[in-house]
Amino acid sequence: MNRFFLLADRLEKEHRLAPEEYxxxxxxxxxxxxxxxxxKARAVRERVYGRDVYIRGLIEISNICKNDCFYCGIRRxxxxxxxxxxxxxxxxxxxxxxxxxxxxxxxxxxGEDPYFTDAVxxxxxxxxxxxxxxxxxxxxxxxxxxASYQALRDAGADRYLLRHETADQAHYERLHPAEMSYExxxxxxxxxxxxxxxxxxxxxxxxxxxxxxxxxxxxxxIEGFAPEMCGIGPFIPHNATPFADFPAGSxxxxxxxxxxxxxxxxxxxxxxxxxxxxxxxxxxxxxxxAGANVVMPNLSPVSVRKKYELYNNKLCTGEESAQSLxxxxxxxxxxxxxxxxxxxxxxxxxxxxxxxxxxxx
Numbered sequence: 114m115n116r117f118f119l120l121a122d123r124l125e126k127e128h129r130l131a132p133e134e135y136x137x138x139x140x141x142x143x144x145x146x147x148x149x150x151x152x153k154a155r156a157v158r159e160r161v162y163g164r165d166v167y168i169r170g171l172i173e174i175s176n177i178c179k180n181d182c183f184y185c186g187i188r189r190x191x192x193x194x195x196x197x198x199x200x201x202x203x204x205x206x207x208x209x210x211x212x213x214x215x216x217x218x219x220x221x222x223x224g225e226d227p228y229f230t231d232a233v234x235x236x237x238x239x240x241x242x243x244x245x246x247x248x249x250x251x252x253x254x255x256x257x258x259x260a261s262y263q264a265l266r267d268a269g270a271d272r273y274l275l276r277h278e279t280a281d282q283a284h285y286e287r288l289h290p291a292e293m294s295y296e297x298x299x300x301x302x303x304x305x306x307x308x309x310x311x312x313x314x315x316x317x318x319x320x321x322x323x324x325x326x327x328x329x330x331x332x333x334x335i336e337g338f339a340p341e342m343c344g345i346g347p348f349i350p351h352n353a354t355p356f357a358d359f360p361a362g363s364x365x366x367x368x369x370x371x372x373x374x375x376x377x378x379x380x381x382x383x384x385x386x387x388x389x390x391x392x393x394x395x396x397x398x399x400x401x402x403a404g405a406n407v408v409m410p411n412l413s414p415v416s417v418r419k420k421y422e423l424y425n426n427k428l429c430t431g432e433e434s435a436q437s438l439x440x441x442x443x444x445x446x447x448x449x450x451x452x453x454x455x456x457x458x459x460x461x462x463x464x465x466x467x468x469x470x471x472x473x474x
Contacts, residue, residue: 135329154372154404167457169218170211170412173421178224186351186422207412217456218249225255235268242269259304266308274313280334287322313342319362320348341459346388349424368403375404380460
């Protein structure tokens with residue numbers, strides 16, 4: 114066990130390990146070692162970001178998707194899915210409500226809906242930036258062409274979230290239909306970086322067929338790619354997918370990996386995801402205590418929240434809703450953190466941390 118602590122200490126200082134060393138940490142995960150790692154992750158996060166927890170206003174703009182990913186509840190083959198698409202007016206209304214509540218980042222997330230072309234999205238991004246001064250716009254709309262990514266960036270989009278899902282090609286092919294490719298997913302991430310976005314990647318913990326070697330490959334990929342954001346959460350099955358009968362991913366392993374990611378890249382924007390809150394009643398608080406520093410309450414219209422069901426029993430009421438932001442802030446305060454209204458850009462760890470002017474909710 115002494116080797117575990119030595120490796121964790123070295124990761125804190127050097128921010129990288131060899132693959133076999135990451136595997137050793139995974140193989141020796143216990144309640145004691147997980148808490149040791151989490152303590153280090155909290156200390157590192159607080160050196161960079163203090164005890165601020167950044168809020169992102171999540172707007173799920175469409176559950177129409179041309180893809181057929183085997184794990185996803187809005188896959189095109191799910192004919193029981195009640196489809197919807199928000200209008201421009203609805204999206205702008207969500208942003209206006211969120212801005213009034215104090216949100217300074219809006220995340221437009223959706224399936225790969227062919228309706229949302231550059232001709233639709235570019236003016237929309239401009240209107241959001243004009244009506245919500247000082248805000249950041251994050252997009253999470255899947256795989257697009259290099260020219261499209263550049264056009265959306267030129268229109269004012271600041272960040273783009275695209276989970277790589279897995280850094281192992283064979284595992285990627287187990288999770289996706291043949292028309293989707295690992296090479297194209299990686300190409301998209303490189304194109305996003307080239308276009309000047311703050312880029313987010315990430316993976317599911319416990320996705321079908323995932324091995325410890327796959328997780329090590331994910332950690333090494335994130336170590337090298339150095340994203341500004343990283344979203345991980347436990348796999349949760351959906352009853353209308355080929356993986357309906359597979360077990361959910363491990364909540365505790367997800368927390369352990371959040372701590373590792375914080376030590377790998379101290380300046381990461383690291384969400385305590387909706388999936389964590391779905392699988393455990395205190396999931397988001399425990400995610401923050403493991404090293405995360407972002408939460409994403411839902412600004413989508415109440416009428417569509419249940420329709421954007423990527424997995425079974427997705428959290429869409431209570432503290433997940435923006436209307437309960439005060440309660441979310443209280444829950445963060447109870448564990449010693451504070452929700453802030455700053456837009457919260459990623460921090461390069463070797464740069465001086467500038468303190469944003471913000472109000473505490």
